[in-house]
Amino acid sequence: MRDTWYPVLESKRLGRRPVGITRLGRELVLWRDARGQPVAQDAACPHRGADLSRGRVVGGCLECPYHGMRFAADGACVRVPCEGKARPIRADLRVKGYAVRESLGLVWLWWGEHRSELPPLPWNHELPGVGAGTCTATLTWNVPFARVMEGNLDLHHFPFAHRRWALGMGTWLDPYTARLEGDVIHTHGVLREDDGKPWDGRSGFAAEIKVLFPHLVLARFGGLTQALIAATPIDAEHTWVVFRYRNGLPIVGGLVAWFLVRSELWLIQPEDYALLRDSAPRHPSREDFHLVRADAGIALWFRLYERRLEAQPR
Numbered sequence: 001m002r003d004t005w006y007p008v009l010e011s012k013r014l015g016r017r018p019v020g021i022t023r024l025g026r027e028l029v030l031w032r033d034a035r036g037q038p039v040a041q042d043a044a045c046p047h048r049g050a051d052l053s054r055g056r057v058v059g060g061c062l063e064c065p066y067h068g069m070r071f072a073a074d075g076a077c078v079r080v081p082c083e084g085k086a087r088p089i090r091a092d093l094r095v096k097g098y099a100v101r102e103s104l105g106l107v108w109l110w111w112g113e114h115r116s117e118l119p120p121l122p123w124n125h126e127l128p129g130v131g132a133g134t135c136t137a138t139l140t141w142n143v144p145f146a147r148v149m150e151g152n153l154d155l156h157h158f159p160f161a162h163r164r165w166a167l168g169m170g171t172w173l174d175p176y177t178a179r180l181e182g183d184v185i186h187t188h189g190v191l192r193e194d195d196g197k198p199w200d201g202r203s204g205f206a207a208e209i210k211v212l213f214p215h216l217v218l219a220r221f222g223g224l225t226q227a228l229i230a231a232t233p234i235d236a237e238h239t240w241v242v243f244r245y246r247n248g249l250p251i252v253g254g255l256v257a258w259f260l261v262r263s264e265l266w267l268i269q270p271e272d273y274a275l276l277r278d279s280a281p282r283h284p285s286r287e288d289f290h291l292v293r294a295d296a297g298i299a300l301w302f303r304l305y306e307r308r309l310e311a312q313p314r
């Protein structure tokens, strides 16, 4: 999906050394300029293609490990050691760069047409930051982006896919609502015992999942726990996922968030991963599914996805 801000790296992973990552099908190098601002550029050196992420940052510029050419944050080559300092540098010797911003402990990259004024970071005031009561982890999955988002919108898999941890959780998703407001899919559901009666307003496991299309998920469980899940395509087959829990309990909130993140990493996510990785086809459209009422949020996501893909230049 073009014209979107994607989180691409945790801020704390970007220090003095350049970092090489693949996101959105591109090999990128991330580094910090003299003011500490993040910079994202194509990882292939424009001279003869060496991997710039193996270079170093010198004097606020990125130095290629192969012949020592230096590139400024704006992409211009500012030094070609083998030519001597006096010789002018050809103007087309530039590395392509991408707009990046840093917020909420994440580096965000603008994937789309360059504009003089870029839109603000999505949901910047709504997403949990890195303060007290939060814990963050990242995953690299061999699962295409759309499949990851499909999994994020799924509530009724829980008592089956995670049956070992869902002791006593009901299998009936009722009530369940999914609606679209602009680019936001709102879903709310209660998993409870299938007693055939109207919901009493209390029983069962209630969850609220909001997705800012295409890639940001904000989930709420009970009154105190909030989860952010953000997915960024690495390439057509792989996805980078960052998830963050925030718990509002005084003093122990951070510990609860840590515990929730660890249980996701060690217990829950491996189960989701195995199922999503092996689901067929790997790149489904809505026609490949036989969706039921409890999949209404997923249906909305795929509707937006297919519409956007059609509108986008290939």
Ligand code: FES
Pocket (backbone or CB within 6 Å): 045, 046, 047, 048, 049, 050, 064, 065, 066, 067, 068, 069
């Ligand atoms: S390949 Fe980078 S300086 Fe030669």
Ligand SMILES: [Fe+2]
Pocket (backbone or CB within 6 Å): 157, 158, 161, 162, 268, 272
């Ligand atoms: Fe799951």
